[in-house]
Amino acid sequence: MSENMMRTISMSEALNEAMHEEMERDDRVFAIGEDIARNGGLFGVTKGLLPRFGAARVIDSPISEAAISGAGVGAALVGSRPVVELQHFDFVTLAMDQLVNHAAKWRYMSGGAVTVPLVVRGPIANGVGLAAQHSQSLESWFVHTPGLVVIMPSTPYDAKGLLKAAIRDDNPTLMLEKRLLYTRTGEVPTGDYVVPIGVADVKREGDDVTVVAISGGVPLALQVARKLEPEGIDVEVIDPRTLKPLDLDTIVTSIAKTGRLVVVSEGARAGGYASEVVARVIDAAWGSLRTAPIRVTAADTPIPYAGPLEREVLPQVHDVMTAVRNVMEKGRTQHVAV
Amino acid sequence: MSENMMRTISMSEALNEAMHEEMERDDRVFAIGEDIARNGGLFGVTKGLLPRFGAARVIDSPISEAAISGAGVGAALVGSRPVVELQHFDFVTLAMDQLVNHAAKWRYMSGGAVTVPLVVRGPIANGVGLAAQHSQSLESWFVHTPGLVVIMPSTPYDAKGLLKAAIRDDNPTLMLEKRLLYTRTGEVPTGDYVVPIGVADVKREGDDVTVVAISGGVPLALQVARKLEPEGIDVEVIDPRTLKPLDLDTIVTSIAKTGRLVVVSEGARAGGYASEVVARVIDAAWGSLRTAPIRVTAADTPIPYAGPLEREVLPQVHDVMTAVRNVMEKGRTQHVAV
Amino acid sequence: MTSGRATPGTTLDAGDALFTMQLIRYFDERVVELYNQKLVRGSAHPYIGMEAIATGIISALGDQDLITSTHRGHGHCLARGLDPSRMLAEVLGRKSGYCRGKGGSMHITAMEHGMLGADGIVGGSHAIAVGAAYASRLQGRDTVVACFFGDGAANEGSFHEACNLASVLDAPVVFVCENNGWALSTRASSTMRIDDISTRAAGYGFPGVTVDGNDVHAVRAAADEAVARARSGAGPTLIEAKTHRMSAHSAFATGETSTTEELAAWAERDPIEALVRRSISTGELTDEAVAETRVRARAAIEAATEHAVNDEQPDPETAFEDVYASSHWTKEMRLA
Amino acid sequence: MTSGRATPGTTLDAGDALFTMQLIRYFDERVVELYNQKLVRGSAHPYIGMEAIATGIISALGDQDLITSTHRGHGHCLARGLDPSRMLAEVLGRKSGYCRGKGGSMHITAMEHGMLGADGIVGGSHAIAVGAAYASRLQGRDTVVACFFGDGAANEGSFHEACNLASVLDAPVVFVCENNGWALSTRASSTMRIDDISTRAAGYGFPGVTVDGNDVHAVRAAADEAVARARSGAGPTLIEAKTHRMSAHSAFATGETSTTEELAAWAERDPIEALVRRSISTGELTDEAVAETRVRARAAIEAATEHAVNDEQPDPETAFEDVYASSHWTKEMRLA
Numbered sequence A, B: 001m002s003e004n005m006m007r008t009i010s011m012s013e014a015l016n017e018a019m020h021e022e023m024e025r026d027d028r029v030f031a032i033g034e035d036i037a038r039n040g041g042l043f044g045v046t047k048g049l050l051p052r053f054g055a056a057r058v059i060d061s062p063i064s065e066a067a068i069s070g071a072g073v074g075a076a077l078v079g080s081r082p083v084v085e086l087q088h089f090d091f092v093t094l095a096m097d098q099l100v101n102h103a104a105k106w107r108y109m110s111g112g113a114v115t116v117p118l119v120v121r122g123p124i125a126n127g128v129g130l131a132a133q134h135s136q137s138l139e140s141w142f143v144h145t146p147g148l149v150v151i152m153p154s155t156p157y158d159a160k161g162l163l164k165a166a167i168r169d170d171n172p173t174l175m176l177e178k179r180l181l182y183t184r185t186g187e188v189p190t191g192d193y194v195v196p197i198g199v200a201d202v203k204r205e206g207d208d209v210t211v212v213a214i215s216g217g218v219p220l221a222l223q224v225a226r227k228l229e230p231e232g233i234d235v236e237v238i239d240p241r242t243l244k245p246l247d248l249d250t251i252v253t254s255i256a257k258t259g260r261l262v263v264v265s266e267g268a269r270a271g272g273y274a275s276e277v278v279a280r281v282i283d284a285a286w287g288s289l290r291t292a293p294i295r296v297t298a299a300d301t302p303i304p305y306a307g308p309l310e311r312e313v314l315p316q317v318h319d320v321m322t323a324v325r326n327v328m329e330k331g332r333t334q335h336v337a338v
Numbered sequence C, D: 001m002t003s004g005r006a007t008p009g010t011t012l013d014a015g016d017a018l019f020t021m022q023l024i025r026y027f028d029e030r031v032v033e034l035y036n037q038k039l040v041r042g043s044a045h046p047y048i049g050m051e052a053i054a055t056g057i058i059s060a061l062g063d064q065d066l067i068t069s070t071h072r073g074h075g076h077c078l079a080r081g082l083d084p085s086r087m088l089a090e091v092l093g094r095k096s097g098y099c100r101g102k103g104g105s106m107h108i109t110a111m112e113h114g115m116l117g118a119d120g121i122v123g124g125s126h127a128i129a130v131g132a133a134y135a136s137r138l139q140g141r142d143t144v145v146a147c148f149f150g151d152g153a154a155n156e157g158s159f160h161e162a163c164n165l166a167s168v169l170d171a172p173v174v175f176v177c178e179n180n181g182w183a184l185s186t187r188a189s190s191t192m193r194i195d196d197i198s199t200r201a202a203g204y205g206f207p208g209v210t211v212d213g214n215d216v217h218a219v220r221a222a223a224d225e226a227v228a229r230a231r232s233g234a235g236p237t238l239i240e241a242k243t244h245r246m247s248a249h250s251a252f253a254t255g256e257t258s259t260t261e262e263l264a265a266w267a268e269r270d271p272i273e274a275l276v277r278r279s280i281s282t283g284e285l286t287d288e289a290v291a292e293t294r295v296r297a298r299a300a301i302e303a304a305t306e307h308a309v310n311d312e313q314p315d316p317e318t319a320f321e322d323v324y325a326s327s328h329w330t331k332e333m334r335l336a
């Protein structure tokens, strides 16, 4: 069936398809952001929307992150489905009030009288030398904001399906996209599909160690899994895809099998998403853990510019490798209840 | 010696003394915020500063949280020591860019060429029926921001000593004050003293359970400790006081003794500070833990207005009590390495 | 019965306006009493002395139109026709409140009245108004949005961004700056160096006008023009309505602000009394009609009080509802 | 040698100005070349075509004065006398760079030159300039701060708040809006409905003026007035310098923007050529002096390149330094 024909496309192409399809499907959807119309977005996610859907639905905004986010809230309140692009996700610092004090809370404060079907998305540009103000992986702030849904795709397939799901979902949803993943390719079917919000994906099955990885951490984890195969270490890689709400069941089931956990995320260490995953696993799967989970994260520094410095503070393949070997080693001396 | 005479004063009086003394001591210190001059601040922390130090150093600002925070950064860069008040800490959402992308990173991005001795402080008004936009305990966002120091005092003594330390410190520091603690009293010596940044305080010694509690969690934990004494449960209460950098040693030492951990914080559960404490303890003290640490936090909802609802989502004495009993019970079946 | 909502094109009905203004006055006086009886948690911000603004502006709107509001929002709600009983129930945190007790005074929302929500963040709803206005138009409706805010809010960055965005989008918004001379304890004159906030409109390329905010007819006239402009697709207008805060900032923050002389001078200009004087002199209202209107307003507030104080407290378990919209979200997921 | 810093009160020295402008032009042309050779990471934003603005404004400042800058900051730095070698080393992420390789093109900072830092956040330094200006005055210095930003930045809320705050504090700031017609791929005319950004100053009660940003003398004249006003305690001024972005937005984002006709028309008004024409016609400079100045500027850039490309990469361990200031902070604490 041609509707399910598989092609290999990049993540930015996949996101772009999602935008085209959802704007076609539902004329309540519109897009607003800096340089998204004429220019198609700095990374092409909104390419071709302007000629197809017109300037009323594809808007090059002033550089006013707070106002476009707030306008998104207002538009969502009256039944539109706005998709707001932040040119880099770091600029969310300027939109926090609209997203946290408004989008996330408006439904709750009204006692359920309103819905806010808003999507805010944009890239995380770490790893390319854009330095501290353009490289932050700030997902954990939003995980800490009741009322928001938080998504971070790692493959073109997930990106397309999750963006479509987010646009159709009635909740304010943030989608954080790692810029270095935009050009990575993967199989994506033609035609309509969604990836459900709140469902993790086991990217690789394995018996020895559970690696929970998000966004850019996923390719790192998969690389490590392949590298350790010859040594007989069998790594399971779980990509939650939706950070909030977290599909804890899939993780707990895996740990019941492996007894070992490594969490990989690219945000700063303290207060990061990896800490949250560890804390929840401790709650839910204490008895299954053979050894202490290990977090592989960015260091607690701003992201520096120069290559050698940036590589030093961001998680690398060898960091994940070391962590996996470590839990393997320590997990041999098993904790048991007496 | 009269300089060390003890008096019983409230936390807002203690903070007010700190402001008076530091402004007297160092004319580089100045204060800016909404309603802080003429009105002395909504909770009296800046009372009496205007007549004493004049309108140039005690400034009633326009309602412009981003600008006053940014002006604080600029003033700090040229050698002043600004103290910025946020009328409620929730309004930090409007100042995130200045605090996160500027204050926290300016030194790092400059390769150490500049220092930013800025203090930003303000109340967390949960528990008083001010609803979702005035009740957030957002400390974990800032713990997740490398470059910032984060302080949350629980007693008048700590509040005064920490504010003085923060004003003298060369780093951008956020101090989050629970409003319901402002009127609680405690012993504070006259005269100058500082409470060092980065040093936890054992508020109560005990052998059975370590409770790490911050801000409003501390009085809850102490109350539970007293209530459980007759049952022979001996609770140790540790107040980190500085959330970032965390004095992990004091916590680890305690857990080496007790083997059990409960963490109490009033922020939302997911991605909250309690998750971070658990994750760090798992790293540092896995072998000492007899059972899974328990987090007592606010629920993952915005804070509602009505009393019965607000009490339902914020941590209460009985929640801490249940958690302590739980780790006591479960910790009897100890995990050991085999 | 409670409405000040006139059909666009009509002129202000003095009786309706008086009723609305008196209702607002009584409502907020009652809220302060209930606060002092510890029946109101947190705080509440009286609209006393400012009644002509909400009444004048909202009387120029039609049913399809929308409003955004502020921490000082009861007046906007009442002028828009919300039920005072459910409003007061919300202020008291009761079950039948507009927000089921979750919002309180600062967050009353009623979509069925085109009331998009009050807002505890100063300046927080500027952009929301713009988005709602633009999107309504995109959906083919000829909605106009009235966006209320204070003099203090005009110093937030959100004011600037929203005005500019509204301008480039030709969004059908009427920005209504209620300049009551104060932001909490701080005089407007000490936080801006301009005489009229309306001059800021020039920076965005749309009209700005200053009117006497204590004269409901003047406010209405400005609103008629701005609403017509917005509805025609010509874009936003900034109306600055100059008035005075006759009460303390809030039931909680009661520190003195205005001088006795100022209060006395503004009391002379009480918007309700001004409307009464004018209506009687033009013959639009009689003394009896005025008295009867006040009795009706008073009765509505008594009934609202009776309802609200006797209404149930919300069930604690409902605290976990309404965080997310989708019906398939479990409690576990809400807590995730 | 490299400076365009004149003593206040003096007039613009054509030779100095030409050197500075030419240095900026060569520097940014070189940065683009090095970017294309993959020696520059991330991005870099050329100041090409805008050289008269930084040069004119900064020539009106004294040694004690300060500047804040933007993502497009090389011109400001060079006009302020920073060492092109250390600047280029920073752009290449090398050890001797102004930020030890941590900042890169968008974050060059040099307190010893009164350069408070470039800023990758559009509009991020408006308030920083106000605070630095106010605090300097509080400390008894008669510092003036020049705050550079683009037309796009004038739509950020930070612009509004900072202008208003500067106004009420009488902060000695000169706001310099470099209106180059574009914000990345978006025309200024499509994101604001006003002809002159300088009109926004009226909303804050201070003067706003629009000048030809390609005429270094015109810029200097406006700067002299604004600096004098600020220094006297009379408060801020907004100078809008109209110019055109002659290059792509950045070395990374190279999509077409201006039309060929526009570029041709603005090329006619190249600020460097305009200065040369004028200086020769007034006799201030000879053809030989112009040629010699260009050779000197070129030589400085060659020397800077030689230095920067041969400079060492920073030691990875230094990534953990400079997060916090206090010497007693341990590495463990930095990682806490």
Ligand SMILES: Cc1ncc(C[n+]2csc(CCOP(=O)(O)OP(=O)(O)O)c2C)c(N)n1
Binding pocket: B034, B063, B065, B087, B091, B094, C071, C072, C120, C121, C122, C123, C149, C150, C151, C152, C153, C154, C178, C180, C182, C183, C184, C245
């Ligand atoms: C962003 C933000 N800053 C500060 C406050 C605290 N606050 C509540 S009302 C108020 C004064 C608002 O003044 P104005 O906008 O003139 O409205 P008014 O109260 O006079 O109606 C302040 C400072 C707030 N709620 N939100």
Ligand SMILES: Cc1ncc(C[n+]2csc(CCOP(=O)(O)OP(=O)(O)O)c2C)c(N)n1
Binding pocket: A034, A063, A065, A087, A091, A094, D045, D071, D072, D120, D121, D122, D123, D149, D150, D151, D152, D153, D154, D178, D180, D182, D183, D184, D245
């Ligand atoms: C807050 C923020 N929003 C968006 C960007 C992305 N961005 C970088 S430069 C730029 C255009 C800026 O335009 P303008 O202020 O006119 O300066 P110019 O580049 O023309 O010098 C944009 C949108 C940013 N860096 N910061």
Ligand SMILES: [Mg+2]
Binding pocket: C150, C151, C152, C178, C179, C180, C181, C182, C183, C184
């Ligand atoms: Mg006011």
Ligand SMILES: [Mg+2]
Binding pocket: D150, D151, D152, D178, D179, D180, D181, D182, D183, D184
């Ligand atoms: Mg520009």
